Amino acid sequence: MIHDNLPGHAHGAPVGPMDGMSDHELDTDWVDQQIGYRLRRASAAMAADYAAAAAGTGLRPVLVSMLSVIAANPGVGQSELGAALGIQRTNVTPLTAQLEADRLVVRRPSRTDGRKVELHLTDDGVAALAAGTQLIADHEERMTRHLDEPERRRLLELLERIGR
């Protein structure tokens, strides 16, 4: 009886609309129970908050994450960097070019491998990373202000276990 599982055909204990969202009185029970949907919504809310806080700085999340990995791994190559952050090589290229154009990163040809360029932060890059780190710390604090520290860690742990 496949239709028992369909949206609009409530069955079992009705969970009701999730606390605090009026949604103009619409029934959204089905999507509200999906991890994928909730992930997208939460991720979008995070992105909007960060964008508002970082407006005008040019410090997009992906750029700050790249700066942080380069800082922790001086001389890292673009492919390595991309693999670590889940960004394809082909997309790392223009991102790195922007960091270089903004004088936050220098690209140095490797002496041991002629194909590779090694990435390092400039002094401006270190300063930009400090600014980005503060932006993100404040942003994370705002968005998780209704979670205590164990809950925050629990959320991180559960997110790590998605899909593996």
Next chain:
Amino acid sequence: MIHDNLPGHAHGAPVGPMDGMSDHELDTDWVDQQIGYRLRRASAAMAADYAAAAAGTGLRPVLVSMLSVIAANPGVGQSELGAALGIQRTNVTPLTAQLEADRLVVRRPSRTDGRKVELHLTDDGVAALAAGTQLIADHEERMTRHLDEPERRRLLELLERIGR
């Protein structure tokens, strides 16, 4: 001492690389501790898995979610629908147009409000929703197979509390 909080300057108990991700040996401790980063990675992993499963069907997640809300709320308007799902009116228009072009939804002018169009599923729309529901159920099961049911509910609950 602001630099104490900077990536590349480990402090406190080192958490180490998260279990199971080799990352080519790179240090990514800083981003690994961020909710925003983990949300983006988890959301991307979910999107990739669903896209592979739904390839060729045209049943994008946003379209299935729209079908589900229309099914549960027959006659819903486009603005209401968008508000319920976090999609702007301006972006609902082309999505609805596609559902209509695919004969999954009909748009009927409201008799009580000349500005409004009321959305209803066609028989094909009901069938497409059934197919999409199954795709998403299987997809959610795959991606959360390492979580038990209490953990799954706990994750949903924590995600709801982000940013509010």
Next chain:
DNA sequence: TATTGTTATACTCTATAACTATA
């Protein structure tokens, strides 16, 4: 042959501004 980096390209998602028609 495989890997690093590049270019070109395209599609999705999201956002703003400006418009219409109705209320």
Next chain:
DNA sequence: TATAGTTATAGAGTATAACAATA
């Protein structure tokens, strides 16, 4: 004046294919 829907457009994010240089 506010709301429902539309059009046009632009920016990010992400994807594939094809290529050059090097290993």
